[in-house]
Amino acid sequence: MEVELKLLLSPADNDKLLQHPLIAAHARAPVRTQQLSARYFDTPDLHLLRHGAGLRVRKIDGTWMQTMKAGGSVQSGLHRRNEWEGPVDRPWPRLGKLRKLIGDQQQWLDVLAADDLKARLEPLFVVAVERHTWDLDVDGNHIELVLDHGHIERHGRHVPINEVELELKDGDPASLFAFALRLQEQVPLRLSNTNKAERGYMLCRQTGTVPCRAQGLQLAPDATAADARLAILNNCLQHIQRNETAVIEGDDAETLHQMRVGVRRLRSALKLFEAAAPCPPALLEDIVWLGTELGAARDWDVLLASTLAHIQATPGGRSGVLDLQALALKAAHAKRSEAAQALLSQRYTRLLLTMGCWMQQPAPEGLEEPAQDFANRIMKRLHKKLLKRAQRMDESEPASIHRTRIAAKRARYALEFFHSLYGGKALRTYLKTLSSTQEQLGSHNDLVVADRLLRELNQQHDAAAATIQFARGYLQALQTSRTPDLGAIRAALHALRLP
Known part of the structure; x- marks a missing residue:
């Protein structure tokens, strides 16, 4: 070998x-x-x-x-x-x-x-x-x-x-x-x-650079929590690195999105095992940095490809909206370039090498239990936290909605990591409900992020102030009219049963 x-x-x-x-x-x-x-x-x-x-x-x-x-x-x-x-x-x-x-x-x-x-x-x-x-x-x-x-x-x-x-x-x-x-x-x-x-x-x-999604993870029935930790962390790193070249050399927004998802999955995975195997603070700081660099570019991609499209497709929209899209495109390209430079940096290489060195260390104590028992305990904790976050959602407090979305995402990632240990209809129902929750609350969050980005553009481009204010007002009205049904989301989550 x-x-x-x-x-x-x-x-x-x-x-x-x-x-x-x-x-x-x-x-x-x-x-x-x-x-x-x-x-x-x-x-x-x-x-x-x-x-x-x-x-x-x-x-x-x-x-x-x-x-x-x-x-x-x-x-x-x-x-x-x-x-x-x-x-x-x-x-x-x-x-x-x-x-x-x-x-x-x-x-x-x-x-x-x-x-x-x-x-x-x-x-x-x-x-x-x-x-x-x-x-x-x-x-x-x-x-x-x-x-x-x-x-x-x-x-x-x-x-x-x-x-x-x-x-x-x-x-x-x-x-x-x-x-x-x-x-x-x-x-x-x-x-x-x-x-x-x-x-x-x-x-x-003559293959080009294409987006790579997370690959399915199969854990052996007799795997320990330590075995699961290594398999899950490696799966997340592969998801990140398989999109690396495409982000550096290409311009497909989906490749950057997939790499960002890979970083989010990695952070969620580290959190699952932090009690027994805490990530070194300096390494975790670098992982947060990477997520921030990719996230900044992804936010502009979403604004350009999805959010502003609502205004363009609406009768009565001002002609200046096209100019606004041009400004957003310029900002998106700049952030994409910054993300690519981050991946070419020595900080990124050091992150990967340090991560690999840390993962080669002997399995930490406290992870000897069967992966199945570990997964059951983790899923109960995440489910309880999700219900708690959902109960506290308030339409007047966007942060409370965002926290619920994050809790749903972490529970979903965890169950996807451990899915081979489960099976049946309950597993599919749980994952489907969490995906739906993320999608509904994510659309709401996109509009919140869009307002922040438009305010940034407003500070940089005085000549486009009128168009930007129009877009902000339109999207704020859209946010009000399309507020997710928080009651229905709570009911769906409370009806869930862990697999």
């Missing part, structure tokens, strides 16, 4: 890494430099990719080596994959030799047993890099550090590569995060969840 961290850096910072005193202090031997070229193979219908495998042949010191990597996972930035590697006599895979390396692991033997696989294999792309390799001894942990600089090529199209890999040869996975944090003090780095093969396949498929 290969265990490694992947980090990106600017080519301009390569010399800083090559001369880093931390590397010199821990190197067991001088750096090795190689020119490597690897061909990656698959079928035209991407059989290996569809089964979570990658196959390459690379020449190393005059010998052809074939490598297949498959399965595994990426958790809090740590890549774990099965790896089988051995020499071949040609720049093309030898499937028979590969089967011998795989041994009795039937799942991967079945992948190689596909009809006419040998005949259908073809080279899809080439990865060519200059590699610098160090063998490090870090506090008793054997780590291989690699700097790769080069490109991925397919049919004349190139994608640059400039990355660091920290592979654990022997020792504690937490040492990878700790060492990366020390490197980052002098060399700007970014954590990467995408390996070279995945980037090569993206070049083949």
